[in-house]
Amino acid sequence: xxxxxxxxxxxxxxxxxxxxxxxxxxxxxxxxxxxxxxxxxxxxxxxxxxxxxxxxxxxxxxxxxxxxxxxxxxxxxxxxxxx
Numbered sequence: 001x002x003x004x005x006x007x008x009x010x011x012x013x014x015x016x017x018x019x020x021x022x023x024x025x026x027x028x029x030x031x032x033x034x035x036x037x038x039x040x041x042x043x044x045x046x047x048x049x050x051x052x053x054x055x056x057x058x059x060x061x062x063x064x065x066x067x068x069x070x071x072x073x074x075x076x077x078x079x080x081x082x083x
Contacts, residue, residue, distance in 0.1 A: 017056070024049060040077040047073040 024045075036042055051070035057063040 017053075021049060021053070040081045043077045044074050044081075047071075047077070 037046065047070040051067050051074070054063050054066040054070065057066065
């Protein structure tokens with residue numbers, strides 16, 4: 001989650017980011033489907049959002065670790081879907 005106290009991230013940018021994430025989660029069906037999040041496609045959606053959000057992390061090493069883990073997760077779930 002972005003640090004709202006960070007002077008590099010304006011409040012309006014934070015608001016836009018949270019609006020985008022909230023909108024995506026609504027679009028993905030959070031709250032409408034009690035099993036949401038357990039299927040491979042749901043995991044791909046979550047990991048893709050996490051990968052994108054990590055772009056805002058200033059610490060390059062942390063960003064790389066998060067994005068690498070998310071990318072591996074997407075690959076693993078995509079392989080599970082292709083079987």
